[in-house]
Amino acid sequence: MNRLGFIFSSLLFALALASSMLFVVDQRQFGVVYALGQIKDVILEPGLNFKLPPPFQNVSYIDKRLLTLNSTDNEPMLTLEKQRVVIDWYVRWRISEPTEYIRNVGTNEAAGASQLNRVVRNSFQEQVNKRTVKDLLSSKREALMADVKREVLAQVRGAKPWGVDVVDVRITRVDYVDAITESVYRRMEAERKRVANELRSTGAAEGEKIRADADRQREVTVANAYREAQKIKGEGDAEATRVYAESFGRDPQFAKFYRSLDAYRSSFNKKGDVVVIDPSSSEFFNAMRGNTAPAASKK
Template identity: 45%
Template sequence: MKAVSSVFAGLLLVLAIVGSSAVYVVDQREQALLFQLGEVVEVKTSPGLYFKVPFVQNIRFFDSRILTMDSEEPERFITSEKKNVLVDLFVKWRIVDVKQYYISVQGDETLARVRLAQTINSSIRDEFGNRTVHDVVSGERDNIMEIMRQKANADARKIGVEVVDVRLKRVDLPQEVSESVYRRMEAERKRVANELRSTGAAEAEKIRADADRQNEVILAEAYRDAQKTMGQGDAQATAIYAEAFQKDAKFYEFYRSLDAYKKSFKNKEDILVVEPSSEFFKYMKSASDPKK
């Protein structure tokens, strides 16, 4: 009885092993190739539970997600100006034809990366060789990346791979070239700054000259108006004096003489040298003459 039980348990174990080897699961992130005696007999691209013949058929899984190939070190390329630039990039790719992928690179991701790197490098050399530093740095960067993606994708399709995207992370000049470029940029900025300073100085002189001209004009106009006002005042005063003179000539003459005396002998230190018979003392004589 124990022997029968052992045999039955052994049979169950063998059936379990055989059953488990006959079932396999394809994950939604994977694709699978079913091999029979070393040849591909079926491709599984949809997730699910599948069966195979134990010990005769075997299965191999491949990642169907988007993979990234990133350059470890920037590589040197030459532009149309014969200038070196350092390029750092990454590539997004995925397997779209798993059978062709297996046939072309034996399903080895390392070999696929080498093939993609060669294609990308060739495309970069072609594109950079036809463009200037300005174009590859900023001017046509997006266009260059799209052209490289298309060229790389056309070649990658031959090994069952699709190139989703190619991105230039950084495009720099080598250190020895950067220094000379920076020196030229600095000299150019200094030249522009000097031009702006010269232009500003010229504008300042122009503004000052215009301000000085306006100042002279304002002063001249003010002096003219002042002289005009003074002339009008003098004319009015003369008219008043003339009118007063006409009313009483002798009194006016006497008043003017008193005013002249007052101004002449304003200070005690004032000295006036005239002849005693001068008309200047006319009214003084009249005041001292008892007959008058």
């Protein structure tokens, strides 16, 4: 029984020892083997590898993928015309030489990101100081980003290389600081209100002009129509008078009788009309009394 226990314990020890000596490097990582705190070997290719058991050798991993560093502060920068602006940016970078990176930067990605953030920030400040706000918002922004990238690469590839490669530097936002932004918005609002009021005033003036012109044309049209109507009415009255005169001239007795009937019709137009007159002494009712009869028309 003791023999079996010893064999079992030996197997467990051998497995533990083998597991401490074997390690796998992923395709997304570098494997760094340390011997008593010093870099012994750097594994660049993925696969199964061997090392001495701890504490003689240890292994750590560093990401070899393309990393993104975003700006983390909102500290304003001064432009050429002394305007305070806030710039948001990001950097795409990767660790290319693990040995140099560990010796000159740190043992993890956070150390490189921290130092790279400082370098990029200083480079942006230097380049922004040389440019106006208009340059930051125009196509010259591309030149700014190219200059920052060049300066950052010169810094990380200097006397003590960082072992990193900066792939791209980009600006995502350029804005004034909050106090200036509020002032700019107020000026823009005032300008838009001024333009709106000017447009409304111009529109009101044009509207009054159109209404006045329409009223003038209406008055002219009504006057012309009234003139034409009066002209036509006058011509009709003249024609009617001529016809009446021609007709009544043929038989004056009938004309007198017809006019008497027309006078009766006008006088007794309504049921309540009352005329107080002496029929014996008035000639108004001669036609009704038969004193005036229409003569026979002679042909």
